[in-house]
Amino acid sequence: AQTVTQSQPEMSVQEAETVTLSCTYDTSESDYYLFWYKQPPSRQMILVIRQEAYKQQNATENRFSVNFQKAAKSFSLKISDSQLGDAAMYFCALYQTGANNLFFGTGTRLTVIP
């Protein structure tokens, strides 16, 4: 069985500052992928960043980067130079190869303060 835990229900950050959202997971599989998805208010969920478990290098997408600690089963998201448009629910998700779905955490609501 897999679990994804997001221990921060809410976070806030000043505009232009940096914030880190935490995620831990558990899986018995060796082949899996990790994701951060963003769900803005009343809008569809979109992919922020993706990490393949077999890659040691942390994924980066512009202002978004991850700290993937495989042994610790930790997958945090760092948002640099936060913008007002970053305000949203952020979900950490796990995909196990051979499965047919994503397994989501409970989410972290990020508020960006002007």
Next chain:
Amino acid sequence: DTGVSQDPRHKITKRGQNVTFRCDPISEHNRLYWYRQTLGQGPEFLTYFQNEAQLEKSRLLSDRFSAERPKGSFSTLEIQRTEQGDSAMYLCASSDGQGMNTEAFFGQGTRLTVV
């Protein structure tokens, strides 16, 4: 193609009534997924289609729920004899042949309120 679309966006129904939701995936995507999201929770998997075949159903999908994807295009999710516990956001997602290990594209969801 404007992405995954879902209809209706909102539905209020009385307990015991039947409801049906529709999802139109991205046209070239052969994989389609339904999720349910309740307040304070992340999306929970309900069911998965590859083309017209329903290949997986979660234990969350009780006998009152049925999903179809005729001709491998749009999909419908029907809930019979709705209960208050069915109140949730129902999300549809689609992906290409590689599956959700690449990227899943979500619709805006249908928010169901059972009164």
